[in-house]
Amino acid sequence: EAQVTQNPRYLITVTGKKLTVTCSQNMNHEYMSWYRQDPGLGLRQIYYSMNVEVTDKGDVPEGYKVSRKEKRNFPLILESPSPNQTSLYFCASSSSMAYNSPLHFGNGTRLTVT
Amino acid sequence: GESVGLHLPTLSVQEGDNSIINCAYSNSASDYFIWYKQESGKGPQFIIDIRSNMDKRQGQRVTVLLNKTVKHLSLQIAATQPGDSAVYFCAETRNNNDMRFGAGTRLTVKP
Numbered sequence: 001e002a003q004v005t006q007n008p009r010y011l012i013t014v015t016g017k018k019l020t021v022t023c024s025q026n027m028n029h030e031y032m033s034w035y036r037q038d039p040g041l042g043l044r045q046i047y048y049s050m051n052v053e054v055t056d057k058g059d060v061p062e063g064y065k066v067s068r069k070e071k072r073n074f075p076l077i078l079e080s081p082s083p084n085q086t087s088l089y090f091c092a093s094s095s096s097m098a099y100n101s102p103l104h105f106g107n108g109t110r111l112t113v114t
Numbered sequence: 115g116e117s118v119g120l121h122l123p124t125l126s127v128q129e130g131d132n133s134i135i136n137c138a139y140s141n142s143a144s145d146y147f148i149w150y151k152q153e154s155g156k157g158p159q160f161i162i163d164i165r166s167n168m169d170k171r172q173g174q175r176v177t178v179l180l181n182k183t184v185k186h187l188s189l190q191i192a193a194t195q196p197g198d199s200a201v202y203f204c205a206e207t208r209n210n211n212d213m214r215f216g217a218g219t220r221l222t223v224k225p
Binding site for chain 1: 155156157159160163203215218
Protein backbone atom coordinates (compact mmCIF):
# COMPACT_ATOMS: atom_id res chain seq x y z
CA GLU A 1 0.00 0.00 0.00
CA ALA A 2 1.35 3.41 -1.00
CA GLN A 3 1.80 5.48 2.09
CA VAL A 4 3.75 7.99 4.13
CA THR A 5 4.66 6.63 7.55
CA GLN A 6 5.54 8.81 10.51
CA ASN A 7 6.81 7.67 13.88
CA PRO A 8 6.01 8.08 16.64
CA ARG A 9 2.32 9.07 16.53
CA TYR A 10 2.49 10.62 19.97
CA LEU A 11 5.48 12.02 21.82
CA ILE A 12 5.79 13.81 25.14
CA THR A 13 9.17 15.22 26.01
CA VAL A 14 10.85 17.86 28.12
CA THR A 15 12.47 21.10 27.12
CA GLY A 16 15.95 20.65 25.70
CA LYS A 17 15.88 16.90 25.11
CA LYS A 18 16.79 16.18 21.50
CA LEU A 19 14.27 14.19 19.50
CA THR A 20 13.75 12.88 15.99
CA VAL A 21 10.49 12.23 14.19
CA THR A 22 10.92 9.80 11.34
CA CYS A 23 9.16 9.92 8.00
CA SER A 24 9.31 7.31 5.29
CA GLN A 25 7.48 6.99 1.96
CA ASN A 26 7.28 3.93 -0.28
CA MET A 27 6.22 5.68 -3.49
CA ASN A 28 9.67 6.64 -4.78
CA HIS A 29 8.67 10.30 -4.49
CA GLU A 30 11.25 12.99 -5.11
CA TYR A 31 9.61 15.75 -3.10
CA MET A 32 9.12 15.57 0.67
CA SER A 33 8.06 18.19 3.17
CA TRP A 34 7.31 18.76 6.84
CA TYR A 35 4.42 20.83 8.17
CA ARG A 36 3.17 21.80 11.56
CA GLN A 37 -0.52 22.29 12.25
CA ASP A 38 -1.71 24.62 14.97
CA PRO A 39 -5.30 25.66 15.79
CA GLY A 40 -6.45 28.56 13.66
CA LEU A 41 -3.18 28.71 11.71
CA GLY A 42 -3.55 25.88 9.24
CA LEU A 43 -0.60 23.93 7.93
CA ARG A 44 2.71 25.76 7.86
CA GLN A 45 5.74 24.42 6.07
CA ILE A 46 8.88 23.80 8.12
CA TYR A 47 11.35 22.31 5.63
CA TYR A 48 11.16 20.66 2.26
CA SER A 49 13.37 18.55 0.05
CA MET A 50 13.24 18.36 -3.72
CA ASN A 51 15.50 15.33 -3.88
CA VAL A 52 18.26 13.44 -2.08
CA GLU A 53 20.76 15.74 -0.37
CA VAL A 54 18.69 18.81 -1.28
CA THR A 55 16.80 20.53 1.55
CA ASP A 56 15.46 24.06 2.00
CA LYS A 57 13.73 26.11 4.64
CA GLY A 58 10.00 26.62 4.59
CA ASP A 59 8.05 29.29 6.42
CA VAL A 60 8.83 28.27 10.01
CA PRO A 61 12.23 26.51 10.08
CA GLU A 62 13.57 27.93 13.36
CA GLY A 63 14.38 25.22 15.89
CA TYR A 64 14.22 22.38 13.36
CA LYS A 65 16.64 20.43 11.23
CA VAL A 66 16.11 17.84 8.51
CA SER A 67 18.19 15.51 6.42
CA ARG A 68 17.62 13.63 3.15
CA LYS A 69 20.28 10.99 2.85
CA GLU A 70 17.95 8.53 1.15
CA LYS A 71 15.04 9.14 -1.17
CA ARG A 72 12.48 7.41 1.04
CA ASN A 73 13.39 8.98 4.40
CA PHE A 74 13.08 12.56 5.63
CA PRO A 75 13.52 12.80 9.41
CA LEU A 76 12.66 15.93 11.37
CA ILE A 77 15.09 16.75 14.16
CA LEU A 78 14.51 19.03 17.14
CA GLU A 79 17.91 19.59 18.73
CA SER A 80 16.57 21.45 21.77
CA PRO A 81 12.78 21.33 21.85
CA SER A 82 10.86 24.15 23.48
CA PRO A 83 7.20 24.39 24.56
CA ASN A 84 6.33 26.54 21.53
CA GLN A 85 7.12 23.52 19.37
CA THR A 86 4.20 21.66 20.88
CA SER A 87 2.14 20.94 17.79
CA LEU A 88 0.80 18.37 15.35
CA TYR A 89 3.39 17.55 12.70
CA PHE A 90 2.79 16.14 9.24
CA CYS A 91 5.19 14.75 6.72
CA ALA A 92 4.14 14.78 3.07
CA SER A 93 5.53 13.64 -0.25
CA SER A 94 4.76 13.96 -3.93
CA SER A 95 6.29 12.62 -7.12
CA SER A 96 7.43 16.07 -8.16
CA MET A 97 6.61 19.74 -7.82
CA ALA A 98 4.37 19.64 -10.85
CA TYR A 99 0.72 20.64 -10.66
CA ASN A 100 -0.66 17.17 -11.12
CA SER A 101 1.32 15.78 -8.20
CA PRO A 102 -0.84 16.07 -5.11
CA LEU A 103 0.76 15.80 -1.71
CA HIS A 104 0.40 12.52 0.19
CA PHE A 105 0.38 13.07 3.93
CA GLY A 106 1.31 10.87 6.84
CA ASN A 107 -1.08 10.46 9.77
CA GLY A 108 0.72 12.96 11.93
CA THR A 109 2.85 13.11 15.06
CA ARG A 110 1.45 14.90 18.06
CA LEU A 111 4.32 16.41 20.02
CA THR A 112 4.06 17.87 23.49
CA VAL A 113 7.06 19.67 24.99
CA THR A 114 6.80 20.43 28.70
CA GLY B 115 0.42 39.90 2.83
CA GLU B 116 -1.08 37.16 0.72
CA SER B 117 -3.28 34.67 2.53
CA VAL B 118 -5.77 31.90 2.12
CA GLY B 119 -8.79 32.00 4.37
CA LEU B 120 -12.16 30.47 4.95
CA HIS B 121 -15.50 32.19 5.41
CA LEU B 122 -16.79 29.83 8.12
CA PRO B 123 -14.93 27.67 10.60
CA THR B 124 -17.80 25.16 11.05
CA LEU B 125 -20.61 23.83 8.92
CA SER B 126 -23.39 21.48 9.98
CA VAL B 127 -25.63 19.78 7.41
CA GLN B 128 -28.28 17.12 7.39
CA GLU B 129 -27.41 13.76 5.87
CA GLY B 130 -28.46 13.73 2.25
CA ASP B 131 -28.27 17.50 1.80
CA ASN B 132 -25.66 19.22 -0.31
CA SER B 133 -22.72 20.94 1.40
CA ILE B 134 -20.90 24.02 0.23
CA ILE B 135 -17.57 24.96 1.78
CA ASN B 136 -16.08 28.30 0.82
CA CYS B 137 -12.57 29.65 0.62
CA ALA B 138 -11.19 33.09 -0.21
CA TYR B 139 -7.71 33.65 -1.55
CA SER B 140 -5.81 36.85 -2.12
CA ASN B 141 -2.73 35.85 -4.08
CA SER B 142 -3.59 36.70 -7.66
CA ALA B 143 -0.43 34.90 -8.81
CA SER B 144 -1.75 31.52 -7.59
CA ASP B 145 -2.82 29.36 -10.45
CA TYR B 146 -3.54 26.00 -8.89
CA PHE B 147 -5.97 25.23 -6.10
CA ILE B 148 -6.56 22.09 -4.10
CA TRP B 149 -9.09 20.83 -1.60
CA TYR B 150 -8.00 18.42 1.12
CA LYS B 151 -10.08 16.44 3.59
CA GLN B 152 -8.74 15.69 7.05
CA GLU B 153 -10.49 13.09 9.18
CA SER B 154 -9.89 12.87 12.89
CA GLY B 155 -6.51 11.34 13.66
CA LYS B 156 -5.38 11.31 10.05
CA GLY B 157 -3.41 13.45 7.69
CA PRO B 158 -4.99 15.60 4.96
CA GLN B 159 -6.18 13.65 1.96
CA PHE B 160 -6.37 15.07 -1.57
CA ILE B 161 -9.95 15.46 -2.83
CA ILE B 162 -9.92 17.53 -5.97
CA ASP B 163 -7.92 20.25 -7.67
CA ILE B 164 -8.48 22.95 -10.25
CA ARG B 165 -6.25 25.14 -12.36
CA SER B 166 -6.84 28.83 -12.80
CA ASN B 167 -7.77 28.40 -16.46
CA MET B 168 -10.88 26.49 -15.37
CA ASP B 169 -14.08 27.62 -13.62
CA LYS B 170 -15.42 24.28 -12.57
CA ARG B 171 -14.25 20.73 -12.09
CA GLN B 172 -16.28 17.73 -11.05
CA GLY B 173 -15.34 14.54 -9.30
CA GLN B 174 -17.36 11.83 -7.69
CA ARG B 175 -19.99 13.70 -5.62
CA VAL B 176 -17.68 16.71 -5.36
CA THR B 177 -17.45 19.85 -7.46
CA VAL B 178 -14.96 22.67 -7.14
CA LEU B 179 -15.84 26.12 -8.42
CA LEU B 180 -13.32 28.86 -8.99
CA ASN B 181 -14.28 32.51 -9.34
CA LYS B 182 -11.15 34.42 -10.18
CA THR B 183 -12.94 37.76 -10.34
CA VAL B 184 -13.63 37.72 -6.60
CA LYS B 185 -10.84 35.28 -5.72
CA HIS B 186 -13.21 32.71 -4.33
CA LEU B 187 -13.07 28.93 -4.28
CA SER B 188 -15.80 26.56 -3.18
CA LEU B 189 -16.21 22.84 -2.64
CA GLN B 190 -19.63 21.35 -3.16
CA ILE B 191 -20.42 17.90 -1.82
CA ALA B 192 -23.57 16.30 -3.15
CA ALA B 193 -25.78 14.10 -0.95
CA THR B 194 -23.55 14.53 2.08
CA GLN B 195 -22.93 11.35 4.03
CA PRO B 196 -21.76 10.76 7.61
CA GLY B 197 -18.38 9.70 6.21
CA ASP B 198 -17.96 13.21 4.84
CA SER B 199 -17.64 14.61 8.37
CA ALA B 200 -14.13 16.03 8.54
CA VAL B 201 -12.12 19.22 8.32
CA TYR B 202 -11.76 20.54 4.79
CA PHE B 203 -8.81 22.69 3.72
CA CYS B 204 -8.31 24.73 0.64
CA ALA B 205 -4.79 25.39 -0.59
CA GLU B 206 -3.36 27.62 -3.28
CA THR B 207 -0.07 27.13 -4.98
CA ARG B 208 2.15 27.77 -7.94
CA ASN B 209 4.08 24.62 -7.14
CA ASN B 210 4.24 22.27 -4.19
CA ASN B 211 6.94 24.35 -2.60
CA ASP B 212 4.76 27.43 -2.44
CA MET B 213 1.55 25.94 -1.13
CA ARG B 214 -0.58 27.96 1.29
CA PHE B 215 -3.29 26.27 3.33
CA GLY B 216 -6.41 27.72 4.85
CA ALA B 217 -7.20 27.10 8.52
CA GLY B 218 -9.96 24.64 7.64
CA THR B 219 -13.73 24.24 7.93
CA ARG B 220 -15.16 21.51 10.12
CA LEU B 221 -18.07 19.78 8.41
CA THR B 222 -20.49 17.88 10.64
CA VAL B 223 -23.15 15.68 9.08
CA LYS B 224 -26.23 15.11 11.19
CA PRO B 225 -28.12 11.81 10.72
